[in-house]
Amino acid sequence: xxxxxxxxxxxxxxxxxxxxxxxxxxxxxxxxxxxxxxxxxxxxxxxxxxxxxxxxxxxxxxxxxxxxxxxxxxxxxxxxxxxxxxxxxxxxxxxxxxxxxxxxxxxxxxxxxxxxxxxxxxxxxxxxxxxxxxxxxxxxxxxxxxxxxxxxxxxxxxxxxxxxxxxxxxxxxxxxxxxxxxxxxxxxxxxxxxxxxxxxxxxxxxxxxxxxxxxxxxxxxxxxxxxxxxxxxxxxxxxxxxxxxxxxxxxxxxxxxxxxxxxxxxxxxxxxx
Numbered sequence: 001x002x003x004x005x006x007x008x009x010x011x012x013x014x015x016x017x018x019x020x021x022x023x024x025x026x027x028x029x030x031x032x033x034x035x036x037x038x039x040x041x042x043x044x045x046x047x048x049x050x051x052x053x054x055x056x057x058x059x060x061x062x063x064x065x066x067x068x069x070x071x072x073x074x075x076x077x078x079x080x081x082x083x084x085x086x087x088x089x090x091x092x093x094x095x096x097x098x099x100x101x102x103x104x105x106x107x108x109x110x111x112x113x114x115x116x117x118x119x120x121x122x123x124x125x126x127x128x129x130x131x132x133x134x135x136x137x138x139x140x141x142x143x144x145x146x147x148x149x150x151x152x153x154x155x156x157x158x159x160x161x162x163x164x165x166x167x168x169x170x171x172x173x174x175x176x177x178x179x180x181x182x183x184x185x186x187x188x189x190x191x192x193x194x195x196x197x198x199x200x201x202x203x204x205x206x207x208x209x210x211x212x213x214x215x216x217x218x219x220x221x222x223x224x225x226x227x228x229x230x231x232x233x234x235x236x237x238x239x240x241x242x243x244x245x246x247x248x249x250x251x252x253x254x255x256x257x258x259x260x261x262x263x264x265x266x267x268x269x270x271x272x273x
Contacts, residue, residue: 046151047070047071063090245259
């Protein structure tokens with residue numbers, strides 16, 4: 001049911017059936033490395049990782065920033081257990097794991113809870129999956145979960161992003177960390193609401209794409225075809241840390257060439273899926 005693999009100098013328990021995060025860590029030795037390195041470049045304090053999965057972003061960040069506090073939020077109870085075990089086995093005592101769903105207010109919510117053996121892509125599980133077996137999980141607003149010196153918030157919750165942001169009024173308007181929020185093209189309503197909330201808070205928005213595996217993976221034998229990854233909004237005050245194109249109008253990025261920083265990862269041109 002569980003495999004053990006090594007990536008970023010860390011040991012990871014991963015669901016054996018997982019063909020998303022788990023496969024990338026096992027076979028390529030990395031997952032979303034541009035995303036991790038962007039967060040390292042932009043975050044000079046504590047990190048809040050919402051939808052942390054097994055810790056493929058949160059744990060390497062915590063290892064490289066031992067003085068930072070990392071709050072990792074994961075709604076799936078069994079995945080949250082794996083996340084906590086991964087933090088403990090790597091002696092990352094600066095990581096705090098919350099098995100909650102971040103939302104607009106305190107309460108509860110039904111969360112899909114398929115068996116680990118059925119999780120072919122744990123990172124794609126959505127709270128809006130109407131056909132999954134669910135489990136009632138505590139819901140809490142981000143304003144209550146955020147660490148004191150929160151400087152960066154990553155949100156990857158498969159369409160639940162607007163409800164997460166609705167519980168972050170203080171973060172958005174007073175603390176003002178940098179945000180990286182998934183913008184999935186196949187969820188246009190969630191994307192429009194997410195964009196509206198971030199723009200209403202006065203943030204500048206920039207397009208960011210992180211391939212799950214780079215063109216120069218840690219394990220070079222891995223060949224990722226077709227290209228897979230997540231498009232997100234980077235929301236920040238001032239210029240982004242890397243060259244990026246601003247979000248403007250209704251235009252949507254079509255090719256990795258729309259993300260200039262990807263050249264350093266071995267990409268010059270490839271259509272986005």
